[in-house]
Amino acid sequence: MNKIILPGEKVSDKPEQMPGTYIHDGKTYADVISLYDEEGKKSVPLEGMYLPRAEDYIVGVVCDVRFAGYNINIAPSFNAFLSGRESRDKFELGDVVFAKIAEVDEVNSVALTDARRLTGGKMIEVSPVKIPRVIGKKNSMVNMIIDSTKSEVYIGRNGRIWMSGGDIELTVRAIQKVEQEAHVSGLTDRVKKFLEDEAESE
Known part of the structure; x- marks a missing residue:
């Protein structure tokens, strides 16, 4: 059964790593309003911004064409880089692309791969x-x-x-x-x- 949990509400008496939670004194609490699956013991945040992770697939927009590749906007005020060597397609400013995050480094710079253009939609x-x-x-x-x-x-x-x-x-x-x-x-x-x-x- 699913139930709504509010920020600060205890999720578990044990320390558990779940999205949208934090651990305090060995117990797990909701950090944002979330949907909690009591049977599967999983928490799904219902609010929050996107944090890029390797292996994620994203839909982005080409915002800058450079000699070595492309800057792809993947979130408000957040761009990723697609090397020209990582794509067989040639992109133009404003193109919508579907791509995979290859790497996110320690300063949250995002590198993309396997990009393809999405058209007519x-x-x-x-x-x-x-x-x-x-x-x-x-x-x-x-x-x-x-x-x-x-x-x-x-x-x-x-x-x-x-x-x-x-x-x-x-x-x-x-x-x-x-x-x-x-x-x-x-x-x-x-x-x-x-x-x-x-x-x-x-």
Whole structure:
């Protein structure tokens, strides 16, 4: 069962490393408002900024073209670097790209790899901490949305989501519903019913 935990609320009597928590006197407390899975003993923050991690996939925007590569904006006031040797594509200012974080160093400089250009679609932004809910367990949520809308969807851990083809408007509305109701139990069933109702109304 999921429950909302507030900042300062005790999560565990033991020291446990979970997102959005801190440890004090051998016990674990919520640092931000979070959704806590009492069965799985997992905490999912419901607010917060994106902190880049190696192996994350992100959706970014080319903000500077340089001789050696590209500066890619991946969050407000936060850029990453893509070496020209790390991509077969040539990018231009303003291009939207899907890429993997290869490395984050001790001063939070981010290096990207495996970048590809995304064209002809629409990009939206949601709170980065809601991205796990948009993806769902074993990709269940995003796959359900894709199956219903027939859209191609690329989800960045940085909170940016790009989509093209199919029913883009419905895809956006479904993702926004997930973001707005991320704290609600039974979310998958609620989104499934929403998509089914939309299909019947067409």
